[in-house]
Amino acid sequence: MSASFAEECTELKKKYDGCFNNWYSEKFLKGLSMENECADEWSEYEACFKNALRQKGLMPMLEDAREDAPFEDGGRLKGDK
Secondary structure: OOOOOOHHHHHHHHHHHHHHHHHHHHHHOOOOOOOOOOHHHHHHHHHHHHHHHHHOOOHHHHHHHHHHOOEEEOOEEOOOO
């Protein structure tokens, strides 16, 4: 498992990665569970990561990139049907 882009989030990333890898290999691939059971771990890591992006001043750049390439809904452009 690799470190997070934001050092302060590395432990949360490891926690999520471990949860996801266990769920995927022990439940999903065996047909025992279709729903990712690691949503709480993901939410914690995502919040830390987004906070780090803001603190490093990268959030505006990310938002600009999303405006340039607004793929959001399953690979479809916003507003496409």
